[in-house]
Amino acid sequence: MATRRPERRNEESASAVIQAALDLCQEVGYRKLSIEGIAARAGVGKNTIYRWWPSKAAVLLDGLLSTMTMDASFPDTGDVRADLKTQMAAGIRTLGGPGLLPHYRALIGEAQHDPELHQALWDRFVSKLSAAAAARIELAQKQGQIRADVDPVLIIELLYGAGYYRRLLTPRTVDQEQIDAIVDLAFQGLAP
Amino acid sequence: MATRRPERRNEESASAVIQAALDLCQEVGYRKLSIEGIAARAGVGKNTIYRWWPSKAAVLLDGLLSTMTMDASFPDTGDVRADLKTQMAAGIRTLGGPGLLPHYRALIGEAQHDPELHQALWDRFVSKLSAAAAARIELAQKQGQIRADVDPVLIIELLYGAGYYRRLLTPRTVDQEQIDAIVDLAFQGLAP
Protein backbone atom coordinates (compact mmCIF):
# COMPACT_ATOMS: atom_id res chain seq x y z
CA MET A 1 0.00 0.00 0.00
CA ALA A 2 1.48 3.24 -1.11
CA THR A 3 0.48 5.73 1.53
CA ARG A 4 0.03 9.23 0.11
CA ARG A 5 2.44 11.81 1.40
CA PRO A 6 1.10 15.22 0.53
CA GLU A 7 4.21 16.96 1.86
CA ARG A 8 6.24 15.35 -0.89
CA ARG A 9 3.82 16.35 -3.57
CA ASN A 10 5.14 18.25 -6.54
CA GLU A 11 3.13 21.46 -6.50
CA GLU A 12 4.30 22.44 -9.94
CA SER A 13 2.85 19.28 -11.41
CA ALA A 14 -0.36 19.74 -9.47
CA SER A 15 -0.96 23.26 -10.71
CA ALA A 16 0.05 22.28 -14.24
CA VAL A 17 -2.59 19.54 -14.16
CA ILE A 18 -5.26 21.89 -12.86
CA GLN A 19 -4.44 24.56 -15.40
CA ALA A 20 -4.40 22.04 -18.24
CA ALA A 21 -7.79 20.75 -17.16
CA LEU A 22 -9.28 24.23 -17.04
CA ASP A 23 -7.84 25.16 -20.43
CA LEU A 24 -8.86 21.95 -22.15
CA CYS A 25 -12.36 22.09 -20.73
CA GLN A 26 -12.75 25.54 -22.23
CA GLU A 27 -11.31 24.49 -25.57
CA VAL A 28 -12.90 21.14 -26.29
CA GLY A 29 -15.72 21.01 -23.76
CA TYR A 30 -16.28 18.72 -20.83
CA ARG A 31 -17.44 15.80 -22.93
CA LYS A 32 -14.17 15.50 -24.78
CA LEU A 33 -12.06 16.24 -21.74
CA SER A 34 -9.96 13.17 -20.91
CA ILE A 35 -7.41 12.27 -18.29
CA GLU A 36 -5.01 11.34 -21.06
CA GLY A 37 -5.47 14.72 -22.68
CA ILE A 38 -4.90 16.55 -19.41
CA ALA A 39 -1.75 14.55 -18.69
CA ALA A 40 -0.36 15.21 -22.15
CA ARG A 41 -1.09 18.93 -22.00
CA ALA A 42 0.38 19.25 -18.51
CA GLY A 43 3.49 17.26 -19.45
CA VAL A 44 2.76 14.79 -16.71
CA GLY A 45 2.32 11.05 -16.35
CA LYS A 46 -1.23 9.73 -16.12
CA ASN A 47 -0.33 8.13 -12.84
CA THR A 48 0.38 11.48 -11.30
CA ILE A 49 -3.21 12.44 -11.92
CA TYR A 50 -4.69 9.16 -10.75
CA ARG A 51 -2.52 9.36 -7.64
CA TRP A 52 -4.12 12.55 -6.40
CA TRP A 53 -7.55 12.82 -7.98
CA PRO A 54 -10.35 10.25 -8.30
CA SER A 55 -11.74 11.67 -11.55
CA LYS A 56 -11.41 14.44 -14.08
CA ALA A 57 -14.27 16.22 -12.35
CA ALA A 58 -12.29 16.31 -9.12
CA VAL A 59 -9.46 18.07 -10.94
CA LEU A 60 -11.94 20.58 -12.27
CA LEU A 61 -13.34 21.16 -8.80
CA ASP A 62 -9.86 21.98 -7.54
CA GLY A 63 -9.54 24.32 -10.49
CA LEU A 64 -12.78 26.06 -9.62
CA LEU A 65 -11.72 26.46 -6.01
CA SER A 66 -8.31 27.84 -6.93
CA THR A 67 -9.81 30.31 -9.39
CA MET A 68 -12.45 31.62 -7.04
CA THR A 69 -10.67 33.57 -4.38
CA MET A 70 -13.43 32.18 -2.19
CA ASP A 71 -14.20 35.57 -0.85
CA ALA A 72 -17.81 34.82 -0.18
CA SER A 73 -18.24 37.56 2.37
CA PHE A 74 -21.39 39.61 2.01
CA PRO A 75 -21.56 43.36 1.92
CA ASP A 76 -23.38 44.95 4.84
CA THR A 77 -24.75 48.38 4.02
CA GLY A 78 -27.58 47.98 6.48
CA ASP A 79 -30.07 47.26 3.71
CA VAL A 80 -30.34 43.48 3.27
CA ARG A 81 -32.41 43.71 0.18
CA ALA A 82 -29.80 45.78 -1.62
CA ASP A 83 -26.98 43.67 -0.22
CA LEU A 84 -28.59 40.48 -1.49
CA LYS A 85 -28.99 41.95 -4.94
CA THR A 86 -25.39 43.14 -4.91
CA GLN A 87 -24.05 39.79 -3.80
CA MET A 88 -26.16 37.73 -6.18
CA ALA A 89 -25.18 39.97 -9.08
CA ALA A 90 -21.52 39.55 -8.15
CA GLY A 91 -22.02 35.79 -8.06
CA ILE A 92 -23.54 35.82 -11.53
CA ARG A 93 -20.75 37.98 -12.82
CA THR A 94 -18.08 35.49 -11.74
CA LEU A 95 -19.68 32.06 -11.63
CA GLY A 96 -22.04 32.88 -14.47
CA GLY A 97 -19.39 34.42 -16.68
CA PRO A 98 -17.66 32.69 -19.56
CA GLY A 99 -14.56 32.02 -17.47
CA LEU A 100 -16.18 29.85 -14.82
CA LEU A 101 -19.68 28.93 -15.92
CA PRO A 102 -18.62 26.07 -18.20
CA HIS A 103 -16.62 24.48 -15.40
CA TYR A 104 -19.21 25.06 -12.68
CA ARG A 105 -21.96 23.83 -14.92
CA ALA A 106 -20.04 20.72 -15.90
CA LEU A 107 -19.37 19.99 -12.24
CA ILE A 108 -23.00 20.33 -11.25
CA GLY A 109 -23.97 18.10 -14.14
CA GLU A 110 -21.40 15.46 -13.37
CA ALA A 111 -22.31 15.52 -9.70
CA GLN A 112 -25.78 14.30 -10.61
CA HIS A 113 -24.38 10.88 -11.38
CA ASP A 114 -21.35 10.84 -9.11
CA PRO A 115 -22.33 10.82 -5.43
CA GLU A 116 -18.81 11.44 -4.16
CA LEU A 117 -18.39 14.47 -6.39
CA HIS A 118 -21.82 15.69 -5.32
CA GLN A 119 -20.73 15.56 -1.71
CA ALA A 120 -17.38 17.18 -2.45
CA LEU A 121 -18.99 19.97 -4.47
CA TRP A 122 -21.30 20.68 -1.58
CA ASP A 123 -18.72 20.40 1.19
CA ARG A 124 -15.99 22.39 -0.47
CA PHE A 125 -17.95 24.94 -2.46
CA VAL A 126 -21.71 25.38 -2.38
CA SER A 127 -22.03 25.02 1.38
CA LYS A 128 -19.49 27.81 1.84
CA LEU A 129 -21.47 30.20 -0.30
CA SER A 130 -24.61 29.12 1.47
CA ALA A 131 -23.09 29.68 4.89
CA ALA A 132 -21.99 33.18 3.99
CA ALA A 133 -25.47 34.03 2.78
CA ALA A 134 -27.03 32.49 5.88
CA ALA A 135 -24.89 34.65 8.13
CA ARG A 136 -26.01 37.82 6.37
CA ILE A 137 -29.64 36.72 6.54
CA GLU A 138 -29.46 35.91 10.23
CA LEU A 139 -28.05 39.34 10.87
CA ALA A 140 -30.92 40.90 8.97
CA GLN A 141 -33.36 38.82 10.98
CA LYS A 142 -31.89 40.13 14.24
CA GLN A 143 -32.18 43.65 12.87
CA GLY A 144 -35.81 43.08 12.03
CA GLN A 145 -35.39 43.42 8.27
CA ILE A 146 -36.43 39.83 7.59
CA ARG A 147 -39.05 37.73 9.34
CA ALA A 148 -37.29 35.95 12.18
CA ASP A 149 -39.54 32.89 12.22
CA VAL A 150 -38.13 31.36 9.05
CA ASP A 151 -35.10 29.10 8.68
CA PRO A 152 -32.39 31.03 6.79
CA VAL A 153 -31.68 27.88 4.80
CA LEU A 154 -35.18 28.02 3.37
CA ILE A 155 -34.70 31.64 2.39
CA ILE A 156 -31.47 30.78 0.61
CA GLU A 157 -33.18 28.00 -1.28
CA LEU A 158 -35.95 30.35 -2.30
CA LEU A 159 -33.64 33.13 -3.49
CA TYR A 160 -30.84 31.15 -5.09
CA GLY A 161 -33.01 28.32 -6.38
CA ALA A 162 -34.68 30.58 -8.91
CA GLY A 163 -31.42 31.43 -10.63
CA TYR A 164 -30.13 27.89 -10.63
CA TYR A 165 -33.46 26.61 -11.97
CA ARG A 166 -33.33 29.09 -14.79
CA ARG A 167 -29.72 28.31 -15.64
CA LEU A 168 -29.84 24.54 -15.35
CA LEU A 169 -33.31 23.69 -16.59
CA THR A 170 -34.47 26.39 -18.98
CA PRO A 171 -32.96 27.98 -22.09
CA ARG A 172 -33.19 31.38 -20.41
CA THR A 173 -30.21 33.20 -18.97
CA VAL A 174 -29.83 34.90 -15.63
CA ASP A 175 -29.42 38.66 -15.65
CA GLN A 176 -29.62 41.60 -13.30
CA GLU A 177 -33.30 42.07 -14.03
CA GLN A 178 -34.22 38.60 -12.85
CA ILE A 179 -32.14 38.95 -9.71
CA ASP A 180 -33.79 42.23 -8.75
CA ALA A 181 -37.23 40.91 -9.58
CA ILE A 182 -36.69 37.70 -7.60
CA VAL A 183 -35.43 39.48 -4.51
CA ASP A 184 -38.24 42.02 -4.63
CA LEU A 185 -40.84 39.32 -5.22
CA ALA A 186 -39.50 37.18 -2.40
CA PHE A 187 -39.62 40.11 0.00
CA GLN A 188 -43.06 41.32 -0.95
CA GLY A 189 -44.67 37.91 -1.36
CA LEU A 190 -47.11 36.58 -3.89
CA ALA A 191 -50.22 37.59 -2.00
CA PRO A 192 -51.98 40.58 -3.55
CA MET B 1 -28.58 8.84 -47.77
CA ALA B 2 -30.92 6.60 -45.89
CA THR B 3 -34.00 8.69 -45.30
CA ARG B 4 -35.68 7.74 -42.04
CA ARG B 5 -39.13 6.27 -42.46
CA PRO B 6 -40.86 6.31 -39.11
CA GLU B 7 -43.85 4.46 -40.47
CA ARG B 8 -41.72 1.40 -41.06
CA ARG B 9 -40.19 1.55 -37.63
CA ASN B 10 -40.41 -1.57 -35.51
CA GLU B 11 -42.25 -0.41 -32.41
CA GLU B 12 -41.41 -3.59 -30.54
CA SER B 13 -37.72 -2.93 -30.91
CA ALA B 14 -38.16 0.68 -29.93
CA SER B 15 -39.96 -0.10 -26.71
CA ALA B 16 -37.53 -2.91 -25.95
CA VAL B 17 -34.67 -0.44 -26.26
CA ILE B 18 -36.36 2.09 -24.02
CA GLN B 19 -37.22 -0.48 -21.40
CA ALA B 20 -33.72 -1.94 -21.45
CA ALA B 21 -32.26 1.54 -20.98
CA LEU B 22 -34.54 2.27 -18.02
CA ASP B 23 -33.78 -1.07 -16.41
CA LEU B 24 -30.04 -0.91 -16.92
CA CYS B 25 -29.86 2.66 -15.66
CA GLN B 26 -31.52 1.53 -12.45
CA GLU B 27 -29.28 -1.50 -12.09
CA VAL B 28 -25.82 -0.21 -12.92
CA GLY B 29 -26.29 3.55 -12.81
CA TYR B 30 -26.00 6.12 -15.55
CA ARG B 31 -22.21 6.12 -15.59
CA LYS B 32 -21.97 2.49 -16.58
CA LEU B 33 -24.90 2.65 -18.95
CA SER B 34 -23.68 2.00 -22.50
CA ILE B 35 -25.26 1.77 -25.90
CA GLU B 36 -23.75 -1.67 -26.31
CA GLY B 37 -25.28 -2.79 -23.05
CA ILE B 38 -28.71 -1.48 -23.98
CA ALA B 39 -28.57 -3.18 -27.38
CA ALA B 40 -27.56 -6.49 -25.85
CA ARG B 41 -30.24 -6.36 -23.18
CA ALA B 42 -32.91 -5.40 -25.69
CA GLY B 43 -31.85 -8.09 -28.15
CA VAL B 44 -31.25 -5.48 -30.79
CA GLY B 45 -28.46 -4.41 -33.10
CA LYS B 46 -26.49 -1.33 -32.10
CA ASN B 47 -27.40 0.22 -35.42
CA THR B 48 -31.06 0.16 -34.54
CA ILE B 49 -30.32 2.43 -31.61
CA TYR B 50 -28.01 4.76 -33.51
CA ARG B 51 -30.59 4.97 -36.27
CA TRP B 52 -33.24 6.51 -34.04
CA TRP B 53 -31.48 8.17 -31.11
CA PRO B 54 -28.48 10.50 -31.00
CA SER B 55 -27.28 9.38 -27.56
CA LYS B 56 -28.06 7.16 -24.62
CA ALA B 57 -29.51 10.18 -22.85
CA ALA B 58 -32.02 10.63 -25.66
CA VAL B 59 -33.23 7.08 -25.12
CA LEU B 60 -33.62 7.81 -21.45
CA LEU B 61 -35.58 10.96 -22.21
CA ASP B 62 -38.01 8.94 -24.30
CA GLY B 63 -38.23 6.52 -21.41
CA LEU B 64 -39.03 9.30 -18.98
CA LEU B 65 -41.71 10.68 -21.29
CA SER B 66 -43.30 7.28 -21.82
CA THR B 67 -43.33 6.56 -18.10
CA MET B 68 -44.83 9.88 -17.09
CA THR B 69 -48.37 9.87 -18.33
CA MET B 70 -47.67 13.55 -18.85
CA ASP B 71 -50.83 14.50 -17.09
CA ALA B 72 -49.51 17.80 -15.86
CA SER B 73 -52.92 19.31 -15.33
CA PHE B 74 -53.30 21.21 -12.09
CA PRO B 75 -56.10 20.74 -9.62
CA ASP B 76 -58.40 23.73 -9.20
CA THR B 77 -60.14 23.79 -5.85
CA GLY B 78 -60.34 27.56 -5.88
CA ASP B 79 -57.44 27.83 -3.41
CA VAL B 80 -54.22 28.32 -5.38
CA ARG B 81 -52.02 27.97 -2.40
CA ALA B 82 -53.40 24.54 -1.57
CA ASP B 83 -53.44 23.54 -5.22
CA LEU B 84 -49.77 24.45 -5.62
CA LYS B 85 -48.86 22.39 -2.58
CA THR B 86 -50.88 19.47 -3.88
CA GLN B 87 -49.34 19.62 -7.32
CA MET B 88 -45.78 20.05 -6.13
CA ALA B 89 -46.18 17.16 -3.70
CA ALA B 90 -47.49 15.00 -6.51
CA GLY B 91 -44.52 15.97 -8.62
CA ILE B 92 -42.13 14.99 -5.87
CA ARG B 93 -43.93 11.71 -5.37
CA THR B 94 -43.45 10.69 -8.99
CA LEU B 95 -40.37 12.50 -10.32
CA GLY B 96 -38.70 12.43 -6.91
CA GLY B 97 -39.47 8.77 -6.24
CA PRO B 98 -37.01 5.92 -6.72
CA GLY B 99 -38.64 4.93 -9.99
CA LEU B 100 -37.96 8.13 -11.90
CA LEU B 101 -35.56 10.28 -9.93
CA PRO B 102 -32.41 8.46 -11.07
CA HIS B 103 -33.38 8.90 -14.70
CA TYR B 104 -34.55 12.48 -14.37
CA ARG B 105 -31.51 13.40 -12.40
CA ALA B 106 -29.16 11.76 -14.87
CA LEU B 107 -30.86 13.62 -17.71
CA ILE B 108 -30.55 16.99 -15.99
CA GLY B 109 -26.92 16.25 -15.28
CA GLU B 110 -26.12 15.14 -18.79
CA ALA B 111 -27.97 18.12 -20.24
CA GLN B 112 -25.42 20.41 -18.56
CA HIS B 113 -22.80 19.35 -21.06
CA ASP B 114 -24.99 18.42 -24.03
CA PRO B 115 -26.75 21.48 -25.50
CA GLU B 116 -29.04 19.46 -27.76
CA LEU B 117 -30.22 17.31 -24.88
CA HIS B 118 -30.68 20.45 -22.79
CA GLN B 119 -32.96 21.86 -25.45
CA ALA B 120 -34.84 18.60 -25.88
CA LEU B 121 -35.33 18.17 -22.15
CA TRP B 122 -36.78 21.64 -21.98
CA ASP B 123 -38.93 21.43 -25.12
CA ARG B 124 -40.36 17.99 -24.48
CA PHE B 125 -40.61 17.91 -20.71
CA VAL B 126 -39.81 20.79 -18.38
CA SER B 127 -41.54 23.42 -20.49
CA LYS B 128 -44.73 21.35 -20.41
CA LEU B 129 -44.75 21.20 -16.64
CA SER B 130 -43.92 24.88 -16.54
CA ALA B 131 -46.74 25.76 -18.91
CA ALA B 132 -49.28 23.85 -16.84
CA ALA B 133 -48.17 25.65 -13.71
CA ALA B 134 -48.22 28.99 -15.50
CA ALA B 135 -51.82 28.44 -16.57
CA ARG B 136 -52.92 27.75 -13.02
CA ILE B 137 -51.05 30.79 -11.75
CA GLU B 138 -52.56 33.08 -14.36
CA LEU B 139 -55.99 31.88 -13.37
CA ALA B 140 -55.23 32.70 -9.76
CA GLN B 141 -54.01 36.12 -10.80
CA LYS B 142 -57.29 36.82 -12.57
CA GLN B 143 -59.14 35.69 -9.48
CA GLY B 144 -57.10 38.04 -7.35
CA GLN B 145 -55.38 35.35 -5.31
CA ILE B 146 -51.93 36.24 -6.59
CA ARG B 147 -50.50 39.65 -7.38
CA ALA B 148 -51.24 40.31 -11.04
CA ASP B 149 -48.23 42.51 -11.70
CA VAL B 150 -45.71 39.66 -11.71
CA ASP B 151 -44.72 37.43 -14.60
CA PRO B 152 -45.97 33.88 -13.89
CA VAL B 153 -42.65 32.56 -15.17
CA LEU B 154 -40.88 34.34 -12.34
CA ILE B 155 -43.25 32.84 -9.82
CA ILE B 156 -42.60 29.37 -11.18
CA GLU B 157 -38.87 29.92 -10.93
CA LEU B 158 -39.25 31.07 -7.36
CA LEU B 159 -41.43 28.15 -6.27
CA TYR B 160 -39.87 25.28 -8.21
CA GLY B 161 -36.33 26.56 -8.05
CA ALA B 162 -36.11 25.94 -4.34
CA GLY B 163 -36.81 22.23 -4.68
CA TYR B 164 -34.47 21.77 -7.62
CA TYR B 165 -31.74 23.66 -5.82
CA ARG B 166 -32.08 21.44 -2.79
CA ARG B 167 -32.12 18.27 -4.86
CA LEU B 168 -29.36 19.09 -7.30
CA LEU B 169 -26.95 21.11 -5.20
CA THR B 170 -27.33 20.11 -1.57
CA PRO B 171 -27.29 16.77 0.28
CA ARG B 172 -30.77 17.51 1.62
CA THR B 173 -33.90 15.84 0.30
CA VAL B 174 -37.18 17.39 -0.69
CA ASP B 175 -40.19 16.53 1.45
CA GLN B 176 -43.70 17.71 2.11
CA GLU B 177 -42.52 20.03 4.85
CA GLN B 178 -40.23 21.98 2.56
CA ILE B 179 -42.89 22.27 -0.08
CA ASP B 180 -45.45 23.67 2.35
CA ALA B 181 -42.90 26.00 3.90
CA ILE B 182 -41.71 27.28 0.54
CA VAL B 183 -45.20 27.97 -0.76
CA ASP B 184 -46.20 29.69 2.45
CA LEU B 185 -43.01 31.71 2.55
CA ALA B 186 -43.36 32.75 -1.07
CA PHE B 187 -46.91 33.92 -0.48
CA GLN B 188 -46.23 35.80 2.71
CA GLY B 189 -42.90 37.26 1.69
CA LEU B 190 -39.71 37.77 3.63
CA ALA B 191 -40.57 41.18 4.97
CA PRO B 192 -41.46 41.13 8.66
Place this chain on the structure above:
DNA sequence: CTCTGGCGGCACGGAACGTGCCGTCTTGAC
Protein backbone atom coordinates in the same frame (compact mmCIF):
# COMPACT_ATOMS: atom_id res chain seq x y z
C1' DC C 1 -41.94 -9.53 -58.90
C1' DT C 2 -38.72 -6.27 -57.43
C1' DC C 3 -37.00 -2.55 -54.93
C1' DT C 4 -36.60 -0.05 -50.70
C1' DG C 5 -35.38 0.26 -46.11
C1' DG C 6 -35.43 -1.37 -41.29
C1' DC C 7 -33.72 -5.23 -38.88
C1' DG C 8 -30.14 -8.33 -36.14
C1' DG C 9 -25.42 -9.67 -36.36
C1' DC C 10 -20.71 -9.09 -36.91
C1' DA C 11 -16.24 -6.86 -37.52
C1' DC C 12 -13.43 -3.08 -37.54
C1' DG C 13 -10.31 1.01 -36.13
C1' DG C 14 -9.88 4.30 -32.68
C1' DA C 15 -10.12 6.50 -28.18
C1' DA C 16 -9.87 6.49 -23.46
C1' DC C 17 -9.99 3.85 -19.48
C1' DG C 18 -7.40 2.19 -15.24
C1' DT C 19 -3.31 -0.49 -13.85
C1' DG C 20 1.29 -2.04 -13.58
C1' DC C 21 6.22 -1.65 -14.10
C1' DC C 22 10.38 0.86 -15.09
C1' DG C 23 14.41 3.95 -14.07
C1' DT C 24 15.26 8.53 -12.09
C1' DC C 25 15.39 11.85 -8.60
C1' DT C 26 14.50 14.00 -4.11
C1' DT C 27 13.95 13.64 0.69
C1' DG C 28 14.08 12.34 5.32
C1' DA C 29 15.55 8.79 8.78
C1' DC C 30 19.21 6.47 10.77
Place this chain on the structure above:
DNA sequence: GTCAAGACGGCACGTTCCGTGCCGCCAGAG
Protein backbone atom coordinates in the same frame (compact mmCIF):
# COMPACT_ATOMS: atom_id res chain seq x y z
C1' DG D 1 27.06 9.38 4.48
C1' DT D 2 24.03 5.90 3.31
C1' DC D 3 19.84 4.10 2.15
C1' DA D 4 15.02 3.13 1.81
C1' DA D 5 10.60 5.42 0.63
C1' DG D 6 7.98 7.50 -2.47
C1' DA D 7 6.65 10.81 -6.12
C1' DC D 8 7.75 11.54 -10.74
C1' DG D 9 7.56 10.96 -16.19
C1' DG D 10 7.26 7.43 -19.50
C1' DC D 11 5.62 3.40 -21.54
C1' DA D 12 2.87 -0.75 -22.36
C1' DC D 13 -0.93 -3.51 -21.65
C1' DG D 14 -5.74 -5.49 -21.66
C1' DT D 15 -10.43 -3.87 -21.63
C1' DT D 16 -14.48 -1.35 -22.65
C1' DC D 17 -17.10 1.31 -25.48
C1' DC D 18 -17.50 4.26 -29.26
C1' DG D 19 -19.38 5.11 -33.99
C1' DT D 20 -19.44 3.14 -38.64
C1' DG D 21 -19.77 -0.04 -42.27
C1' DC D 22 -21.27 -4.21 -44.42
C1' DC D 23 -23.88 -8.48 -44.62
C1' DG D 24 -28.04 -11.31 -45.50
C1' DC D 25 -32.89 -11.51 -44.13
C1' DC D 26 -37.45 -9.98 -44.28
C1' DA D 27 -41.78 -7.07 -44.95
C1' DG D 28 -44.35 -3.80 -47.35
C1' DA D 29 -45.07 -0.71 -51.50
C1' DG D 30 -45.16 -0.04 -56.25
